Amino acid sequence: MSGWVSIVGLGPGRETLVTPEVREVIDQATDIIGYIPYVKRIAPREGLTLHATDNRVEMDRATHALSIAQQGARVVVVSSGDPGVFAMASAVFEALEAQPQFADVPITVHPGITAMLAAAAAAGAPLGHDFCTINLSDNLKPWEMIAHRLRMASRADFAMAFYNPRSKSRPHQFGQALEILREECGQDRLITFARNVSHADQTLNTVTLGEATEEMADMRTVVLVGNSATRCVGPYVYTPRSAS
Known part of the structure; x- marks a missing residue:
């Protein structure tokens, strides 16, 4: 056989x-x-x-x-x-x-x-235009590469989805990621924390980068960051398809 x-x-x-x-x-x-x-x-x-x-x-x-x-x-x-x-x-x-x-x-x-797509669907349509996905774990690549990609993606005005944002072995790196995002995107950019996506205890929390803290994410969280055109309509987050 x-x-x-x-x-x-x-x-x-x-x-x-x-x-x-x-x-x-x-x-x-x-x-x-x-x-x-x-x-x-x-x-x-x-x-x-x-x-x-x-x-x-x-x-x-x-x-x-x-x-x-x-x-x-x-x-x-x-x-x-x-x-x-x-x-x-x-x-x-x-x-x-x-x-x-x-x-x-x-x-x-x-x-x-993917958890990224399930999280985006639960939030509305935050990945409705060009986006990129970055794994924030430095197990297989150096943190310097991750930081560089965060800056370049922010400057290109991509919406972004982050996997593995924060673990017990690297609790402070997500805080560094947030600082990079604030430097490049400003305080008002929307960020969504989707935890346990598609499970009965799923939670969604959308705030601005200025309000975001590193404790809002763990290894069961997918993080979605909008681009400069991403906004809320009612309880939903969406990125217009016409965004530049």
Whole structure:
């Protein structure tokens, strides 16, 4: 039996946001590989092996998927959100590039709804015009690069979405990010904190940059910053499509 690897996105959390295509691929799998909380979202069944691993072993996880697929397993690598957005799709292709012995393994990528898009939908349409997405974690890139990208994106007047804004191991960097944003965008720019997007305890908090504090974000928060034209209409935040 020929094996394969499918890399899928489980969406931001609510099961109704998992696409039918992803559900179909999971139903065909013999093995599920991923970070512990994401693997826990997959219902056990006969003939399915669940391989849950820690968050910082992406390359080991990717190599394992390719290895057992080459032996005939139908492997689904699970990520939250979309697998191509700060997730496992890149890791699998990086492992493939480093280990050409797996070149014969068929690989497919199946998109999912990102936390960024779910947060934007809950708020209204803050990403309605040109936007960029930045991961604020410095685990895989230096803080100096993050700070530079924040400044350049601000000067280009992009709306912005931030992943991994603040953790226990780096509690002060988000405060530095806010200072950069205030320097480049001013005090009145709108910023939305969306926590536990799509879950029952989801919260949304939209304030100005002048009102924002670093304690408003944690690792379960997606942060959305508007561009110079972003504004509120009633309880909603939106960026006009005609914004320059």
